[in-house]
Amino acid sequence: MDLNAILSGIDVRADWIGLRYVKENTGFRLVRDGNPEANSRESKQGLMVEVLVNGQFAYYGTSRLDRAGIQSAAEHAVRMATAASKFSLHSFGLEARPVAKGSYKSPYKTAADAFSPGELSDLLIKASSELKVSDKIVTTNAMARTVETESHFVSSNGSDVEQQYLMVSADYSAIAHAGSITQKRTDGGLLAKSFQKGMEVFNEAEVLDRCRNIGAEAVELLSAEECPTGTLDLVLAPDQMMLQIHESVGHALEIDRILGDERNYAGWSFVRPSDFGKLQYGSSLMNITFDPYVENEFASYAYDDGGLKAEKEFLIKEGLLIRGLGGMESQLRSGLDGVANFRASSWNRAPIDRMANLNLEPGNSSRAEIIGSVEKGVFMTSNRSWSIDDYRNKFQFGCEYGKLIENGKLTKTVKNPNYRAISNPFWRSLKKLGNRDTFEVYGTPFCGKGEPNQIIRVGHASPLCLFDSVEIFGGA
């Protein structure tokens, strides 16, 4: 599609017009208990036509891609913007859509088509077999998901941005059952292994080795003690820190939430505009960055969907809140500093403030130093349950697998480990931060927010972390 030619052919009276074309192919393969459960490919394409009239943006997302369809979409959007402009929450100008020219391409070694459907199915069948380490494994799942996305954004003020992504997610899981006990292990939490990488992710030897370990840990949990109840030290693996950062930092710092846009759905935030530059969010060990350029992290890109160039920024430095997660619209509305995170899930949704790559920077402690410093505590890994309040304060998270820490050593395995706390006190109790050797990168395809609802991809990276005196408990 010659998007610039289409743009120049649109005949409407608007202060600004933007076109964002998105084509996305999502491949999904699932093998359960050695048999194919799903082999699918979803192919979506469409165009988001956005206009600015009298300070009000309006959009028309259409899968009709001929000139008449696009002209009609633009006319409809102009009528909607005109009608809504009598009731605008904020009157925007062109500064909300900065001029952007550039491109981005995901880094990868092996292209998506390097594996035939048959080859990838064979690998997943082998993975399913390796997961079944004993008769106590009653269900195995091996899953591969590939997403190829092309996005092209042009606008009447001269933006022209093309971005191409290859995103790969995989998960392998085993459910073990004996008597009345059932336990499940996955590969770091459901689809936590989500990256902007190629098919090199499916290295057979590495995949099968991981599967044997997942199966063995599921069986191990059957005979494990229940996680103890008490106020104890808590060591969280990076795959659980992903969820911890996401829920209790990321969503709380979204400026559109702080401005109240999400109060009817995802919720508000305990963070107020006046907190920036003043609120001690966590301990001095805490440094949170918005970093769109960590190699292979899931939500890397060069420009957001409003045309703002993506740059690495500190949001929290030495525990102090200094910057929010807000694109140009939120920055103009609030007067706060933000980042390039004005993102839409696809062509059929308008951009809103989203997380992208949001990371906890590594500290100085080795894994041995962290474990060795704990007299009595619990180590938890791989998220299995998550819930937090609409202000992002009171959370309760559960993990698949735990280990007691006694007198500086990992001892017994424990099942059903859970913890609950309140965001600021919890982050202020961060007392040791793992070094670069403990730092791991994860991601998830499933961050939900917005009205109408949008699911978007985010990346999170973190070192191993030790929190002081947390309320910990076991299962039902």
Next chain:
Amino acid sequence: MEKLFKQISKTITTELQTGEHLGLSISGENSTFTRVNAAKVRQTGNVDEADLGFNLIYAGKRCSGSVSLSGDLNEDLSRARAELKRLRAEVVQLPEDPYMVVPDSQETSMSEKQGSIPASDDIPEKILPAMGHVDLTGIWASGRIYQGSANSAGGYHWFASDSFSLDYSLITPEEKMVKATFGGTHWDQAAYESFLDESINKLKLMLLPPKKIAPGNYRTFIASAGVSDILSMFSWGGVSEAAIRQSESCLGKMRNEGQKLSELFTLSEDFSSGFAPRFNGNGEVAPEKTIIIENGELKQTLVSSRTAKEYGVESNFASEGEGMRAPSMAVGTLKEADVLQALGTGVYLSNLHYLNWSDMIGGRITGMTRYACFWVESGKIVAPIENMRFDDSIYSFLGNNLEQTTDTAHVNPDVGTYEGRELSAIICPGILLKSFSLTL
């Protein structure tokens, strides 16, 4: 779009080769969304989209796909043929699928529900002035939603419905909220303004000084909207036969260990309300009503034809994911006017938020209280409460601790829009609990 779907399905199924079986589906919408914050327009727009789904079966193997539709027959036939070609190339490479089901339904159905909805550029003028000076945040969604199914055996179904909803929260300066949804198929300006006025009056209750309650077990009433959130959890690791068989269901204890819920709890899949179509993605038509839990006993699960084949049980033509498409909970005898008196002293919860299994196999759910939640003393509302986390098992709060259910079932429309606007609704009463565990 029905004409387009019929033409594409007719053409493509006649082009199938020997041994090929095909299921086709369509889902689409032409929707207006107007997002409101502080009773002003935050974002507004329209989405016109449709996807054509394929399920190709050949030589005991199966693969599926979907493509976006443009609305132009020639272009869409070209896309459909290209997708069929891709699927043919793929299916032969795949391993055999022992549980795949060849679509054989020859049933047909047609349902078109015409509505009367304001034009998209009239919506701000219709909905915003009535909000007055109240801080209202929410989402207007309106327009046509459609779904269809066709297969190579001759089955054909079409379901289309016009509807609108304004799902909103009203907020006091002290950040206390009331939640409501005004929805329907035929716009009535006077009815809308009256409904909104009622919400604004409810908001006045939230102006009372809030009370902070300590973690503990409380007598609790959960209103219908909150109960619908709990029932939606039954579609995720709950009523699915496959989930029970694969040890991923909270109802495993009922099937395998004989556990029961309260005699007061009866849950059905009931399509009689007409909100959602009875046909699934394979064009199979579910019974109008399937009782899943009756007086606390597990009677039936939702069984797809694939699951039926794998485990040798009878299908009730559930969707592939075996989630509930038309959940309905039986009413009891507690009159709504008597709820506060019956509660006595305890907690009244209008809505819940962000539910998740804290222990799926144990049936334990955690989540938050949200919106209009009150402390009640001696049958009278005393104060709104600060939001609390709960963590309790269905085997407790829908078991021995379920004291009564109200005598009125409310319709809680699904206003979700992740994969497009939803068609379903959860119909349920409120529940009075002897004890409910609030933890943080």
